Amino acid sequence: MKFATKAIHEGVAPDPATGAIMTPIYQTSTYVQEGVGNHKGYEYSRTLNPTRHALEKNLAAIENGKFGACFGSGLAAIDCVIKMLNPGDEVISTHDLYGGSYRIFKTIFEKYGLVFHFVDMTDVRNIQAKVNAKTKMIWVETPTNPMMNIIDIQAAAEIARAAGAWLCVDNTFATPFLQSPLDLGADIVMHSVTKYLGGHSDVIMGALITKDEAIAQEIYRIQNSSGAVTAPMDSFLVLRGIKTLHLRMERHCFNGEKVAHFLASHPRVDKVFWPGFTAHPNHDIAAKQMRGFGGMISFTLKGNHLEDALAVVKKVELFALAESLGGVESLIGHPATMTHASIPKEEREKSGVVDSLIRLSVGVEDVEDLIEDLRQALD
Ligand SMILES: *Cc1c(COP(=O)(O)O)cnc(C)c1O
Numbered sequence: 001m002k003f004a005t006k007a008i009h010e011g012v013a014p015d016p017a018t019g020a021i022m023t024p025i026y027q028t029s030t031y032v033q034e035g036v037g038n039h040k041g042y043e044y045s046r047t048l049n050p051t052r053h054a055l056e057k058n059l060a061a062i063e064n065g066k067f068g069a070c071f072g073s074g075l076a077a078i079d080c081v082i083k084m085l086n087p088g089d090e091v092i093s094t095h096d097l098y099g100g101s102y103r104i105f106k107t108i109f110e111k112y113g114l115v116f117h118f119v120d121m122t123d124v125r126n127i128q129a130k131v132n133a134k135t136k137m138i139w140v141e142t143p144t145n146p147m148m149n150i151i152d153i154q155a156a157a158e159i160a161r162a163a164g165a166w167l168c169v170d171n172t173f174a175t176p177f178l179q180s181p182l183d184l185g186a187d188i189v190m191h192s193v194t195k196y197l198g199g200h201s202d203v204i205m206g207a208l209i210t211k212d213e214a215i216a217q218e219i220y221r222i223q224n225s226s227g228a229v230t231a232p233m234d235s236f237l238v239l240r241g242i243k244t245l246h247l248r249m250e251r252h253c254f255n256g257e258k259v260a261h262f263l264a265s266h267p268r269v270d271k272v273f274w275p276g277f278t279a280h281p282n283h284d285i286a287a288k289q290m291r292g293f294g295g296m297i298s299f300t301l302k303g304n305h306l307e308d309a310l311a312v313v314k315k316v317e318l319f320a321l322a323e324s325l326g327g328v329e330s331l332i333g334h335p336a337t338m339t340h341a342s343i344p345k346e347e348r349e350k351s352g353v354v355d356s357l358i359r360l361s362v363g364v365e366d367v368e369d370l371i372e373d374l375r376q377a378l379d
Pocket of ligand 1: 073074075076098100101141145170172173191192193194195204205206
């Protein structure tokens with residue numbers, strides 16, 4: 001079955017009780033048993049809930065995996081993955097990781113004896129250089145936020161395999177429509193479902209997907225033991241969102257390309273970071289492992305003045321000034337004062353987050369209107 005068909009049909013079936021074509025919101029904590037241990041597969045909704053279960057099966061299918069697990073946020077999903085490790089284990093990750101992932105690694109898990117290394121993964125030799133007998137996980141995020149760097153998933157998978165470590169890929173930016181990490185050798189895919197999968201800026205949710213039964217059992221054990229599950233109502237909303245994921249992503253890609261080219265041609269814009277440009281330093285890898293380049297774009301202004309960037313994000317009318325990404329509506333953000341404000345200036349500038357950097361999550365509106373909005377703000 002191909003992607004769109006899976007997105008619409010996998011995991012869901014007409015409700016056996018009523019024929020309702022949409023999976024009902026099973027807003028229930030518990031399930032009546034006919035006798036002790038004699039139930040219909042559901043006992044208590046932390047362990048399993050039918051609406052969440054349908055979504056978990058759907059996510060597993062669209063990621064070309066076998067098992068899915070949904071959590072109360074992307075970070076709760078990350079929390080689960082890291083809890084698979086033991087004190088002394090080492091994790092190698094990218095130096096321009098999503099800020100929240102960096103924070104949970106450093107401020108929550110380091111004190112339990114886990115060791116995290118952050119390297120520039122755009123050169124996979126930097127990953128190899130940190131591998132040792134204690135390496136248990138390689139954590140890749142690609143494309144990265146907000147610099148849109150691309151990491152070679154297949155090369156990272158080979159290093160992980162040889163090291164006897166798991167490869168986990170944060171596939172939030174690309175989505176399973178554009179990138180299939182499990183097919184490239186990853187052991188686990190992680191999502192902030194909050195973003196493109198939900199797609200309508202109305203849910204906070206995370207997910208993990210794997211093909212490996214032993215990994216899945218461990219994920220389900222932690223999901224049930226730690227209890228950071230997602231709600232039936234939110235599961236319903238995301239099931240609905242995923243039915244149009246392929247349509248939305250096509251439009252995000254189309255609009256993203258047009259906006260990237262407009263920005264590149266504007267006299268006040270300095271650099272544009274978008275992996276679809278052949279001049280992007282990792283374009284070849286992006287073209288190899290992605291089926292499109294998405295709607296996330298960052299750019300800097302000539303002169304690199306903070307006040308110019310702040311003026312642009314203030315002047316736009318259609319683009320909403322907000323954190324997050326991946327919804328149908330276009331968003332604009334200023335990483336240096338918003339998402340990356342807690343990182344010292346010197347540190348963040350090393351990874352490219354300079355004062356004039358602006359990040360766009362290009363939505364699915366009419367692209368002419370989006371370009372007109374950016375033009376009036378830049379002019
Ligand atoms: C938003 C995001 C997360 C965290 O997800 P939440 O749903 O906000 O907890 C992790 N990784 C990436 C790439 C993200 O964009």
